[in-house]
Amino acid sequence: MSWRPDASWSMLQQRADLFKSVRQFFENRGVTEVDTHLLSQYGVTDVHLKNLSTEFSQPLPSGTNTLYLQTSPEFAMKRLVAAYQQDIYQLSHVVRDDEVGRYHNPEFTLLEWYRIGFDDNALINEVSQLLSETCGAPPIVERSYQQCFLETLKLDPLTPDGIEGIRQHLESVPALTDWMQKETDASTILQVAFSECIEPTFTKNVPQCVTRFPVEQAALARVDESDPRVAKRFEVYYQGVELANGYHELTDAVEQTRRFQDDNRHRVTNKQPQMAADKRLISALESGLPDCAGVALGFDRLLMIKSGAKHISEVLPFTTNNA
């Protein structure tokens, strides 16, 4: 039986150094470290995320035995922000079912932080500073989701005609023909086009930030008042890797409830189990989440970029396959 670790000792030292410099970065800015729970009575409704769950031996006061391993500390951290109105960050293990590969381990480390009074632009600027201070990266380059498609495919992802053009383009790619002939979901078409046609065009050695995602892919970002077709969500890519996802946070409890319900409607269409919406998060939004922006960044991927590792197993003490 192989018992040896996946990462080398020198990599584990680099990992420790990166933890240290991330903590230093936030200490310098007066942001407080928190560590919220891994087990929650609620999972996520997100159509593309799957919680692992476990059973507690006795029912909790709410009557449930099922506990979901968190896919991100987002809901808990927002409850802290709503309650204490403070800037916070967290380095935490999170767990996602069905995700394993070169850049995925079912259990991994997220760096997530929330800044009160920041909008998406201010937070993108801070992500750029973090990449510069911890990895020596050059300043981030920004482009909107729409710009990316117009420049690469000459098609507009925000209009039905544009999306149909993108679907036809994908259908002409032999590897995708069978799938795209029958695909009708606009978000799926755009996500596949983004992965297959847009991401490969990114300059690798400069962090790339994509902003203003279509409102159908808003997730937990607020809608842009100046253009309701897009949301104030951004994604950061660096060295060919998706590294971070952030929002100018949605603070409206009614709108948040409606999005959770939309997710569950999609789940029904996809024949996925429905997930109960986290009522404590909704209550926190009702009580008032201050205007803030938040972002989650893959810590293991950041270390992969910094160290030049080719596979996530090189930067983890033990992968799930070896745990």
Added chain:
Amino acid sequence: MANYSTSEFKGGLKIMQDGEPCSIVENEMVKPGKGQAFNRVKIRKLISGKVVEKTFKSGESVEGADVIELELSYLYNDGEFWHFMNNETFEQVPADAKAVGDAEKWLVEQDVCTLILWEGKPISVQPPNFVELEITETDPGLKGDTAGTGGKPATLSTGAVVRVPLFVQIGEVIKVDTRSGEYVSRVQK
């Protein structure tokens, strides 16, 4: 035949694609943090031997292919079929010219070949990596040319033609690499 979900995809899995049995060569999962997961897959079509790329939506199922691989020894050719035998069960399996393909020129009696059977019928024959065959025809070479520079064509007992060093003569047995079709060495009789 069983169906396989994309989460069961791995190298060597046999699936049906475009009505043809295929073997998965490589499977890479792509999963945006907030988006549709999919699998980029390289598959080898087992009849044509072509390798193609195909992208599957994660969670989709595809039909498995009723394909087995057998190690069988070559017996003889009756003009229409090439007959192979399972050395353990002594069961005989005939393969047609389409299945044998280019392997024909490397088939040596008693040699163990790898046959792929789809729904019980051979669809491909792979000869051993190295075979030993007698030279039936070649120009007389120059005596004393042992460096093996230059070379000349030689016809083997199966009809295969390979380049051999000048010193190799008719009636000698040589070892050939069937993957490249190249001469390896002379074989001492």
